[in-house]
Amino acid sequence: MSQTHTSGQDPTTMGIGRAIAVLTSGGDAQGMNAAVRATVRVGLYTGAKVFFIHEGYQGLVDGGDCIRPATWESVSMMLQLGGTVIGSARCKDFQTREGRMKAAYNLVKRGITNLCVIGGDGSLTGANQFRTEWSDLLVNLVSKGKISADEAKNASHLNIVGMVGSIDNDFCGTDMTIGTDSALHRIMEVVDSITTTAQSMMSHEFSTFDISTFGLVGSHQRAFILEVMGRHCGYLALVTALACGADWVFIPEMPPEDGWEEHLCRRLMERGGRFNQPVLDTLNSIFVALQLVTKRLGYDTRSTILGHVQRGGTPSAFDRILGSRMGVEAVMALMEATPDTPACVVSLSGNQAVRLPLMECVQVTKDVTIAMKEGRFEDAVKLRGKSFENNWNTYKLLAHVHLSDVKSNINVAVLNVGAPCAGMNAAVRAAVRIGITQGHNMLAVHDGFEGLAQGKIEQFTWTSVGGWTGKGGSNLGTKRVLPAKYMEEISLNIAKYNIHGLIVIGGFEAFSGGLDLVHAREKYEELCIPIVVIPATVSNNVPGSDFSIGADTALNTITMTCDRIKQSAAGTKRRVFIIETMGGYCGYLATMSGLAAGADAAYIFEEKFGIRDLETNVEHIVQKMKTTVKRGLILRNENSNANYTTDFIFNLYSEEGKGVFDCRKNVLGHMQQGGTPTPFDRNFATKMGAKSVLWLTEKLKECYRHGRIFANTPDSACVLGMRKRGLVFQPLDELKEETDFDHRIPKTQWWLKLRPILKILAKYKINLDTSEAVLMEHIISKRAPVTLVK
Numbered sequence: 001m002s003q004t005h006t007s008g009q010d011p012t013t014m015g016i017g018r019a020i021a022v023l024t025s026g027g028d029a030q031g032m033n034a035a036v037r038a039t040v041r042v043g044l045y046t047g048a049k050v051f052f053i054h055e056g057y058q059g060l061v062d063g064g065d066c067i068r069p070a071t072w073e074s075v076s077m078m079l080q081l082g083g084t085v086i087g088s089a090r091c092k093d094f095q096t097r098e099g100r101m102k103a104a105y106n107l108v109k110r111g112i113t114n115l116c117v118i119g120g121d122g123s124l125t126g127a128n129q130f131r132t133e134w135s136d137l138l139v140n141l142v143s144k145g146k147i148s149a150d151e152a153k154n155a156s157h158l159n160i161v162g163m164v165g166s167i168d169n170d171f172c173g174t175d176m177t178i179g180t181d182s183a184l185h186r187i188m189e190v191v192d193s194i195t196t197t198a199q200s201m202m203s204h205e206f207s208t209f210d211i212s213t214f215g216l217v218g219s220h221q222r223a224f225i226l227e228v229m230g231r232h233c234g235y236l237a238l239v240t241a242l243a244c245g246a247d248w249v250f251i252p253e254m255p256p257e258d259g260w261e262e263h264l265c266r267r268l269m270e271r272g273g274r275f276n277q278p279v280l281d282t283l284n285s286i287f288v289a290l291q292l293v294t295k296r297l298g299y300d301t302r303s304t305i306l307g308h309v310q311r312g313g314t315p316s317a318f319d320r321i322l323g324s325r326m327g328v329e330a331v332m333a334l335m336e337a338t339p340d341t342p343a344c345v346v347s348l349s350g351n352q353a354v355r356l357p358l359m360e361c362v363q364v365t366k367d368v369t370i371a372m373k374e375g376r377f378e379d380a381v382k383l384r385g386k387s388f389e390n391n392w393n394t395y396k397l398l399a400h401v402h403l404s405d406v407k408s409n410i411n412v413a414v415l416n417v418g419a420p421c422a423g424m425n426a427a428v429r430a431a432v433r434i435g436i437t438q439g440h441n442m443l444a445v446h447d448g449f450e451g452l453a454q455g456k457i458e459q460f461t462w463t464s465v466g467g468w469t470g471k472g473g474s475n476l477g478t479k480r481v482l483p484a485k486y487m488e489e490i491s492l493n494i495a496k497y498n499i500h501g502l503i504v505i506g507g508f509e510a511f512s513g514g515l516d517l518v519h520a521r522e523k524y525e526e527l528c529i530p531i532v533v534i535p536a537t538v539s540n541n542v543p544g545s546d547f548s549i550g551a552d553t554a555l556n557t558i559t560m561t562c563d564r565i566k567q568s569a570a571g572t573k574r575r576v577f578i579i580e581t582m583g584g585y586c587g588y589l590a591t592m593s594g595l596a597a598g599a600d601a602a603y604i605f606e607e608k609f610g611i612r613d614l615e616t617n618v619e620h621i622v623q624k625m626k627t628t629v630k631r632g633l634i635l636r637n638e639n640s641n642a643n644y645t646t647d648f649i650f651n652l653y654s655e656e657g658k659g660v661f662d663c664r665k666n667v668l669g670h671m672q673q674g675g676t677p678t679p680f681d682r683n684f685a686t687k688m689g690a691k692s693v694l695w696l697t698e699k700l701k702e703c704y705r706h707g708r709i710f711a712n713t714p715d716s717a718c719v720l721g722m723r724k725r726g727l728v729f730q731p732l733d734e735l736k737e738e739t740d741f742d743h744r745i746p747k748t749q750w751w752l753k754l755r756p757i758l759k760i761l762a763k764y765k766i767n768l769d770t771s772e773a774v775l776m777e778h779i780i781s782k783r784a785p786v787t788l789v790k
Helices: 032-045 056-062 097-109 119-143 148-156 180-198 235-244 260-271 286-298 307-311 318-338 358-373 379-384 387-398 424-436 448-454 483-496 508-522 550-568 590-596 612-626 645-658 669-673 679-701 732-738 748-762
Strands: 021-026 051-052 065-070 114-119 159-164 224-229 275-281 300-305 346-351 354-358 411-417 441-445 455-459 501-506 533-537 575-581 602-605 631-637 662-667 717-723 727-733
Touching: 021 056, 021 645, 032 051, 032 114, 032 318, 032 550, 032 748, 051 056, 056 097, 056 119, 097 119, 114 119, 114 148, 114 318, 119 148, 119 159, 119 358, 119 455, 159 318, 180 235, 180 300, 180 307, 180 318, 180 679, 224 286, 224 679, 235 679, 275 286, 286 300, 318 346, 318 354, 318 379, 318 550, 318 590, 346 358, 358 379, 379 387, 379 424, 379 501, 387 424, 411 424, 411 448, 411 508, 424 441, 424 501, 424 508, 424 679, 441 669, 448 483, 455 727, 483 508, 483 602, 501 508, 508 669, 508 717, 533 679, 550 575, 550 590, 550 631, 550 662, 550 669, 575 590, 575 645, 590 631, 590 748, 612 631, 612 645, 631 645, 645 662, 669 679, 679 727, 717 732, 727 732
Parallel strands: 021 051, 021 114, 114 159, 159 346, 224 275, 224 300, 411 441, 411 501, 501 533, 533 717, 575 631, 575 662, 602 631
Antiparallel strands: 051 065, 346 354, 441 455, 717 727
């Protein structure tokens, strides 16, 4: 999926003599400012002139002061702001040819022939129409004497690149639109608050509770119904349902079947609880559901309509990074565009930035609406894309269940290993519940491998993991102890408890421990059972996976803390903050939080640095502080260098900055491991836990011979990881070659390719590696199996 960019061309000169304009249109979304900032700074990096267009298409039509030059400093301190600082407005004028002619005139007069549009499908469709008409508009302007023939010749072609900014995530072709993750943060904050108030009304007699089932006290039962935004797309409702364990979800792509009222009431009664989790709704049927639950079941029912609170607040770390990456790719797409290049939209697939033909994405988005109108709901779900389909299938597995009395006689054990992190409990919950739906006996192992050796094992039921999704840390208890010294005891307990499969959730210790178990199979036949390792660590250092459960929560904690630290210096003199992050030898947290918080440098182990580099960085900060910018942010991974410690770097910057800026130092420590899991970590952990059990179930069928389980092939012990665009199982033995065991990191890490972006956005004149880029892909051919409307 690689292609060579403009061969041999220096990216810092690609934009010389060219001009780029950026606008935000339609409904605002958190993270738009990150995209604007990246577009401006990378545009300037290429040598191009960059312009803001204020108030969206209205500003483009009005011209004048609505179109202003952008500078490096003008996009400082934007990352943490919600909404869009350059404004967004619906524009009827632009829908007329006369309005578009005015817009063309305003661009031609400023020499702008590259337009970056951040908005929804309507905004991007309007941009494509503008581009299609461009030549005719220029002819009309010349004939009316508004522009000269030379001006028309110099502006003969308009390049358009789109970035999708919408909290609804309703644009086909991208896994996530800018703003969606932040909206999920706002929704989950409300859901967690509702859960808390419901808890406070519970009887103290019940020690375990579920976000969907609370202990029954008397006859007083309670249900909460929550309406979220999303217009004609159910993504927000669906992911929130997964992340909080909702009993029911209404989404337009899959409306309830006939008789749904009976089904809903039966499910709520089966839960048998005093409190039932929010019934999520995007169909405006909230009052129907409210009356149904109140009248038919006699529940004390409360409804909450979130409204525009979902659009507000500071953007999440994910949205800041997404917006920044999209902005960089958008500028490069504009610089490489030719008159034959179709207007493209920059999208996200897995962790990959991709370029897709704009109108193909718009067409598929329209096809979803048509499919829903015609009642082809399975097609609608497929057209939404793999991400949406996977979420829906996982939700059905966990919610649309009627527990069977038929048992498989299979015992599956689940344990946590290594340091605790947010999301571990969500993975355990999903694994336990999916296992129970498969008819398995689910065994919980307390205190990791040590607990497995000591027999700290108990059977879990459906309600045992109630309420676990939103809890941080590890409810099972976890230790860093590896199994090597306990192998005899572990094998005896596997035999004693008749364990047929093992799910190990944890960090590098889980990976190493899994390998130890595989290597011990030759000596201990009891260990010849299927084993799956689910990466869960804030460090994101487990081989075989691009992401680990818990890393997103830690990343948000660091990012929000950096925001507050920078804000603490408001109104004071110029100040630089030196902040130490966790991660062991893995620089993921330092690099990604640097991107999200707008750091000037991020020191990591994987990218060696010396005193000359530190000198360059200090001088860079000194020069920066002589401008209007008054804040500096330096991040350092805890093990980036044994000699250039956080104290050393602090002292160096303090000494060299005398008279220009002062310094403050912060070591964030274990706060990075705490807190409630983010929506991403809850959702990711839920899907990982569910998929691990389904894989184990199939693997157990393969390994069943002569009345017993025997698994000793390499593919019977795997890491379940996210690789580029999907979840894959990889044998532990094969991953050994990809691992640096001394430093507990993978030898190849995808996010290192993002480090040049961090430096360019901090105004370093480094060379952006343009040897690899994404090809323009086609979405229509990808979705070919679905019957499209003619």
